Amino acid sequence: MKICIIGGGIVGLAVARRLHATHPGAEIVLLEKEAGVGRHQSTHNSGVLHAGVYYRPGSLKARMAVSGIRQMVAFCQHHRIPHEICGKLVVATDETEVARLRALQERGTQNGLAGLQWLEREAMIEIEPNVAGVAGLRVPEEGIVDYAAVCAALAQENQDLGTSLLFGTRVERVTPDGNALVVSSRAREVRAGFVVNCAGLHCDRVAEAAGEARTTRIVPFRGEYYRLKPSAEGLVRNLIYPVPDPVFPFLGVHFTRLITGGVEAGPNAVLAFAREGYRKTDIHLRDVADAIFFPGLWRFMNRHRSMAWAEVRRSLSRGLFCQSLQKLVPAIRASDLEPGGAGVRAQAMDEAGTLLQDFAFIERERALHVLNAPSPAATAALAIAEEIARRVPGGSRPG
Ligand SMILES: Cc1cc2nc3c(=O)[nH]c(=O)nc-3n(C[C@H](O)[C@H](O)[C@H](O)COP(=O)(O)OP(=O)(O)OC[C@H]3O[C@@H](n4cnc5c(N)ncnc54)[C@H](O)[C@@H]3O)c2cc1C
Numbered sequence: 204m205k206i207c208i209i210g211g212g213i214v215g216l217a218v219a220r221r222l223h224a225t226h227p228g229a230e231i232v233l234l235e236k237e238a239g240v241g242r243h244q245s246t247h248n249s250g251v252l253h254a255g256v257y258y259r260p261g262s263l264k265a266r267m268a269v270s271g272i273r274q275m276v277a278f279c280q281h282h283r284i285p286h287e288i289c290g291k292l293v294v295a296t297d298e299t300e301v302a303r304l305r306a307l308q309e310r311g312t313q314n315g316l317a318g319l320q321w322l323e324r325e326a327m328i329e330i331e332p333n334v335a336g337v338a339g340l341r342v343p344e345e346g347i348v349d350y351a352a353v354c355a356a357l358a359q360e361n362q363d364l365g366t367s368l369l370f371g372t373r374v375e376r377v378t379p380d381g382n383a384l385v386v387s388s389r390a391r392e393v394r395a396g397f398v399v400n401c402a403g404l405h406c407d408r409v410a411e412a413a414g415e416a417r418t419t420r421i422v423p424f425r426g427e428y429y430r431l432k433p434s435a436e437g438l439v440r441n442l443i444y445p446v447p448d449p450v451f452p453f454l455g456v457h458f459t460r461l462i463t464g465g466v467e468a469g470p471n472a473v474l475a476f477a478r479e480g481y482r483k484t485d486i487h488l489r490d491v492a493d494a495i496f497f498p499g500l501w502r503f504m505n506r507h508r509s510m511a512w513a514e515v516r517r518s519l520s521r522g523l524f525c526q527s528l529q530k531l532v533p534a535i536r537a538s539d540l541e542p543g544g545a546g547v548r549a550q551a552m553d554e555a556g557t558l559l560q561d562f563a564f565i566e567r568e569r570a571l572h573v574l575n576a577p578s579p580a581a582t583a584a585l586a587i588a589e590e591i592a593r594r595v596p597g598g599s600r601p602g
Pocket of ligand 1: 235248375409548578
């Protein structure tokens with residue numbers, strides 16, 4: 204059987220690799236519209252290995268983060284990819300956040316995380332001396348990694364296993380033809396017995412091109428970062444996170460030490476005018492129209508107008524951004540920040556205007572569409588791949 208993967212981000216690459224183990228003898232073809240792998244979310248992210256403390260017990264995110272981080276660390280060790288399990292500190296800045304932090308600790312424990320540590324202020328500042336707050340939760344299993352290097356290693360493994368990686372191939376249509384699907388782009392046509400859609404920011408469009416109704420839609424939320432100037436890097440040792448707002452699947456602006464050196468602050472979550480818009484000024488008309496004509500977005504905006512507006516103001520003002528950071532590290536000054544990069548999250552929203560909290564798939568006889576794979580899907584990519592390969596017909600369970 205020929206299996207066609209659409210999208211050469213970390214998820215598509217991991218799926219293609221896994222299929223060689225579960226479907227020996229199958230011909231695996233991966234189509235990617237860019238000239239190389241991992242050009243979007245997979246390399247425009249925080250570079251954090253999430254262990255699964257945030258996610259509802261029993262959810263796909265919880266299960267796959269817990270299993271995924273272990274697999275990802277083993278993969279990095281095997282390929283000598285730079286990574287470090289430095290641990291994370293989640294900080295409650297006032298008494299109201301303490302109860303939510305306790306709930307987070309409970310979740311982490313239910314999800315099977317090891318070594319979670321509740322810290323009162325004195326113990327907390329031994330770990331991060333410049334942090335504010337009344338209590339903290341240390342998550343020792345989390346860390347940092349170079350996801351660009353992970354994508355490169357996955358691509359190399361795929362090549363060695365015989366995956367055909369076809370670049371410059373933007374999939375436009377997926378049509379049934381007898382007992383197969385024909386995946387078409389301007390560059391070529393591929394006839395496959397099964398198709399896996401891992402198109403990230405465009406997964407809903409690829410699903411629609413294959414005949415699915417677009418009841419859930421990707422709504423792009425740009426995450427912008429600042430970098431700490433070298434003179435301020437000493438304010439942060441490792442990873443400092445706020446207690447997240449449970450309404451949104453975003454973690455709040457935080458401090459991240461990068462495995463490649465330096466410290467980042469961010470990302471925020473601003474509605475973007477382009478799905479691949481990494482600058483504030485990027486506008487893509489089709490993406491704007493897509494958002495405007497989606498009733499879910501209007502319902503979301505009605506409910507969360509003040510949050511959305513606050514995000515825009517914070518995006519435009521370094522001072523406001525800095526104020527959010529000062530809740531975690533009061534000594535930080537706006538003058539310590541210089542513009543960093545940005546990423547855009549492929550976050551699915553339903554017609555009611557609700558952001559999908561969990562990973563989501565559509566399964567058909569000859570296709571599987573990954574409809575929602577935002578954070579922690581980079582950490583969890585190898586576990587997601589295992590799950591998807593299990594759902595592709597004709598497989599065996601490798602030992
Ligand atoms: C700001 C930000 C911070 C994040 N931080 C973290 C973190 O610290 N840790 C973590 O685990 N996760 C993090 N994430 C989430 C993580 O990066 C993503 O969940 C993960 O990279 C998703 O991988 P993917 O392969 O599904 O998507 P992508 O990497 O976006 O790949 C999709 C691919 O499909 C291709 N494609 C799209 N349409 C077509 C088409 N029609 N034809 C052919 N190819 C197509 C694209 O070019 C792209 O290469 C973050 C994300 C963002 C945006």
